[in-house]
Amino acid sequence: MGTPLTARIIEEHANAFRALPPAGPTAARRRTAIEALTASGLPTSRDENWKYANLRPLERLRFNPAPPAQPLTAADLPAAIPGFARYVFVDGAFAPALSAALHATAAALTPLAAAPDAGGAPAGVPAQTPDARASADERFALLNEAFATDGAAIRVAAHHDEPVRLELVFVASADAVTGASYPRVELRLDSQAQLLLIERHVSAGPHASFVNSAVTVDLGCGARLHHYRLQELAPRAIVFDTLCAVVGAEACYRLYGISTGAQSARSTLAVRLAGERADLMLAVVALGDRQQVQDTYARVEHAAPRARTEQVFRGISAGRARVAFNGKIVVGKDAPGTDSRQSLRGLLAGPEAELDVRPQLEIYTDEVRCSHGATAGKLDENMLFYLLSRGLEPGVAQRLLKWAFLEDVVAKIEVAELRRQIEERLALQVHEPLARAESA
């Protein structure tokens, strides 16, 4: 498609191509990705599932990878999480000097650019190219595939008694006028392997960075992954994120997304429950304020019998923000005995804020148990009056209820220090008191 945007991406890719490393995505994969993008273009707001995303910034940002960044120090990073090996990537490139406690897990993670076998998929991770033909949903992953210079290839074997603990910190430091940051994770858990993974996206400085991250997850039979994804970018950043996961038989995937940062954030989560009795818990918390856009599309496909999904969303939209969650569950014809639950709740915290919460269910087989609940509204007036009747200030009562609304999900995070950091950030964000209850 010959849109000016696509033409510019192709041109910037051609200019950057020579400078791109041969590893990470190989030259062949880069070419395939750019060809697929050429054919399909990036999504537009007319595409299904992209109605609420903010795509306008794409017109004015640059797609070539950001030039090497100014050196950072550990002080530029979030506090470390005890027990977790930390790998830091700055504008998409591995930064060994900032990384710590690698010895414990060195076998599990290979920086993509340093992969020994530059000709194929590194570290035994199978190349999982998103299927461009299937839908528009994963096309930003193609953009990552075309431009990414580095990333993390993670392979976890089964012979650990304790789960492996890894933290990936992706720091965006460049401004979008100089180039983009392409965080990339290719993750494979062998049969019965266990991993606790923290994936964190932060900024160094106030730049209006453009971040386009792509994560693939492949869970073998009986593997267990707890995956905590924190989007805490600076207030002017633009981020597009694509996660594609395949969950094997009896594997368990707990995916938490906490999105609080950036000017405009779009996260596309596509999870396929490919093996019998695969178990997924997908929980997203999104906070929007000022003129932020927080848009999440989560598609879960049940492709095998007796798999289980719990999909949870809690979002608060304040100021003139737009917060959207589109949660789709597709139960295929080969998925009898599916058990899926959706609990999607949004809170509208201002007269000019926008909130869109949409559960979708497509079922192509019998014998399934699928329930969904979706609400979008203001603070519960009965709860509010109860707190006021106990003497609490209206502002305090409202903050407390907003907090409680989120805590429902956050309390389930088992890594104590991580939970503390998340709670601290959420508490900061819900600090702004609302106007007095409308009915008072």
Place this chain on the structure above:
Amino acid sequence: MTASRTPLLAINDLHVTVEGKQILNGLTLQVAAGEVHAIMGPNGSGKSTLAHVLAGRPGYQITAGTVSYEGRDLLALAPEERARQGVFLGFQYPVEIPGVNNVYLLKAAVNAVRKQRGLPEVDAFEFLGLVREKMRLMHIEDSFLSRGVNEGFSGGEKKRNEVLQMLVLEPQLAILDETDSGLDIDALKVVAAGVNSLRSPERACVLVTHYQRLLEYVVPDIVHVLVRGRIAKRGDRTLALELERRGYDWVTGEAA
């Protein structure tokens, strides 16, 4: 009755509508410090409306009448101000608030009252000791403290929690809205013991109830019968017993 003093609560000719419908229709009532009043009446007579209006719940239009509390205009105060001045409403249907734990709410409520009186915040350790003592009185387990407010509580547990909050807050004026409904006899005795423990010459209590059962354990000084939004009859505790025998038709017929 110590009628010579200003009553703690004086309701005069109160008219209240909800969504245009007249619920309270010229209600007049005086409660002095030290007294326990029971407000009885058939369903729909306006008992709960009265309790809610006194606590300041939104959604009620006061079309005429006055309510004074300690000589001040109660209706001019916001709900949280009433609470801090010592007015407590025990809810008929206490709300569940997952994510806000019980001890946090208790502490925030106590500190709101203390701030009003110019006192420093409670000492956390002493406060816990006090709460535990009251919890024993109300037969509430220790694990309750860290649970969400009323989260997953049975009906009886919710009512005991209301009385616990009242005991911790020590209000001047407690209004208990059908706190006895849905309680078995053991829970009723626990709730009654809680209410009785707070009786004192400085405090007053208004018990809103449909049945006289609670009044066997918390003996009221005065019983009012509310019919179609006004007091149709008043008397001492024997009125409640007579109502129990003869049914509400007796008074509704008389009032008609």
